[in-house]
Amino acid sequence: xxxxVLVIEDExxxxxxxxxxxxxxxxxVESHADGQDALEVIRRVAPDVLIxxxxxxxRSGYDILHDLRADPATAxxxxxxxTAKGQPRDREQAERCGASRFMAKPFANTEVLAxxxxxxxx
Amino acid sequence: MPRSALTxxxxxxxxxxxxxxQAELARSVGVSASYLNLIEHNRRRVGDELLNRFARxxxxxxxxxxxxxxxxxxxxxREAAARAGEEVAPPPELDRIEEFLGRFPGWAGxxxxxxxxxxxxxxxxxxxxDSMAHDPQISGAxxxxxxxxxxxxxxxAILAETDDIEPEWxxxxxxxxxxxxxxxxxGAQALVAYLDAAAAEATGFATPxxxxxAWLARQGYHLAALEAETAPxxxxxxxxxxxxxxxxxxxxxxxxxxxxxxxARALPLAPFLAAVERxxxxxGRLARQFGAGLPxxxxxxxxxxxxxxxxxxxxxxxGLVVCDGAGALTFRKPIAxxxxxxxxxxxxxxxxxxxxxxxxxxIRAVVEMAGRVAQRFLVFAYCQPVEPxxxxxxxxxxxxxxxxxxxxxxxxxxxxxVPAGPGCRICPREGCPARREPSLLAEGF
Numbered sequence: 001x002x003x004x005v006l007v008i009e010d011e012x013x014x015x016x017x018x019x020x021x022x023x024x025x026x027x028x029v030e031s032h033a034d035g036q037d038a039l040e041v042i043r044r045v046a047p048d049v050l051i052x053x054x055x056x057x058x059r060s061g062y063d064i065l066h067d068l069r070a071d072p073a074t075a076x077x078x079x080x081x082x083t084a085k086g087q088p089r090d091r092e093q094a095e096r097c098g099a100s101r102f103m104a105k106p107f108a109n110t111e112v113l114a115x116x117x118x119x120x121x122x
Numbered sequence: 123m124p125r126s127a128l129t130x131x132x133x134x135x136x137x138x139x140x141x142x143x144q145a146e147l148a149r150s151v152g153v154s155a156s157y158l159n160l161i162e163h164n165r166r167r168v169g170d171e172l173l174n175r176f177a178r179x180x181x182x183x184x185x186x187x188x189x190x191x192x193x194x195x196x197x198x199x200r201e202a203a204a205r206a207g208e209e210v211a212p213p214p215e216l217d218r219i220e221e222f223l224g225r226f227p228g229w230a231g232x233x234x235x236x237x238x239x240x241x242x243x244x245x246x247x248x249x250x251x252d253s254m255a256h257d258p259q260i261s262g263a264x265x266x267x268x269x270x271x272x273x274x275x276x277x278x279a280i281l282a283e284t285d286d287i288e289p290e291w292x293x294x295x296x297x298x299x300x301x302x303x304x305x306x307x308x309g310a311q312a313l314v315a316y317l318d319a320a321a322a323e324a325t326g327f328a329t330p331x332x333x334x335x336a337w338l339a340r341q342g343y344h345l346a347a348l349e350a351e352t353a354p355x356x357x358x359x360x361x362x363x364x365x366x367x368x369x370x371x372x373x374x375x376x377x378x379x380x381x382x383x384x385x386a387r388a389l390p391l392a393p394f395l396a397a398v399e400r401x402x403x404x405x406g407r408l409a410r411q412f413g414a415g416l417p418x419x420x421x422x423x424x425x426x427x428x429x430x431x432x433x434x435x436x437x438x439x440x441g442l443v444v445c446d447g448a449g450a451l452t453f454r455k456p457i458a459x460x461x462x463x464x465x466x467x468x469x470x471x472x473x474x475x476x477x478x479x480x481x482x483x484x485i486r487a488v489v490e491m492a493g494r495v496a497q498r499f500l501v502f503a504y505c506q507p508v509e510p511x512x513x514x515x516x517x518x519x520x521x522x523x524x525x526x527x528x529x530x531x532x533x534x535x536x537x538x539x540v541p542a543g544p545g546c547r548i549c550p551r552e553g554c555p556a557r558r559e560p561s562l563l564a565e566g567f
Binding site: 084 | 274279284302
């Protein structure tokens, strides 16, 4: 079971909360706040699970996810997509882009933890 | 003789004016006196054939007896019935609309007005829903609020559920909570302020175009102040019109006033009126006379003062419809008997749309507007590119259609006519190749 999570999210207080919860559960957490160079950071960190926000400065989470799935090195990386939009059509778009899981803000900490555990175990 | 609202009433007025008894008129048209009595009290509908017989017996044109000024109310009632669809049981008695209007003109008018308001409300809802979905301001504000709420929720849960939290983490989360709560409050206030401003802008339920057109209708479509040599500035006129409450309606009014001013300078009222008296309301001849473009002549004819002296062709008897390249009606000056849809698309066979398909080609046609007794109109249509054109964007067109009563031309009564309607939904014409949706009046018209 992998133990490294990368959080790409531009809201520092959300990053702080997620980092705290996951580190308490034994995960090593790194974070990044910009979409533009997110792919390079993902390749460098090589996380076991990626938590990816959709609305990022520089580049959207959907675009990043699309490129991840196109690259054989990251095509199978488990990705938990975070978005402020929770409508069915947003969920469908997340699935189309290749999200492993989808979570609408505001989310419960327990849900995030359970999702990361499940994704790492899967 | 002033025209009364309904066919039955008009037949009665004409009969009395000719000194005929009911029995005499009934005999000459081949109905019983008691049936005529019902007709004259608008309790029975008069079919086309019977109406022609009445017209012959009374020595008038059928259109004199047919529906006129009440067309808008009847169209409103039909629209109300159409909207109700199958939700009302028993269904509205479409074949007795005239009787209803004759017996309860107040209630009928109220229903028609209510119907118009419902349609306006529906459009407002659609507009607001569209704003909510696509307004970047609202979308951005909501995203900001949700992000702050997500941070607050996660942080508060950690503080509430973690017993052995380290002091430095606890302090950090308290600061984060405070910062996010401030962000939430400010974001919510900003959103409310934005929505309040948007609501104030909306000024009730009228669209900006309706607001502008209602204002223009109150001026009688003729802006006397702009005809003077020292005309006021259009901006000042718009500022002085409190009923133009929204920014968008003021922008439409300003655009109209500026164009009106240019037209008035190019075609001054006195010589233009004199030319109309001499040449008739023929846009082609008037355009040649003044060396002006057809669109300006169309607008001047529709903006003439009215009503004038008897027999004088004035603005009140001239309608004008303008559409953009997408076919959306951008200007409507109605004329009695020619219903113009408030929302949605109009009739595809209108010469307006023929002109749109053939830019810079003047079109003159006689149009027969569907109705219980079809009414004829002399129609001029023209489409031209909107200036200024450029090489870096698609050409934009605007089409116009001038509406005149058929009496405006000697040949209009017998010329082949374009069979048109008010729009498919409330048009009774069967087998029309241009129909895009079934008529809701198919059975009850």
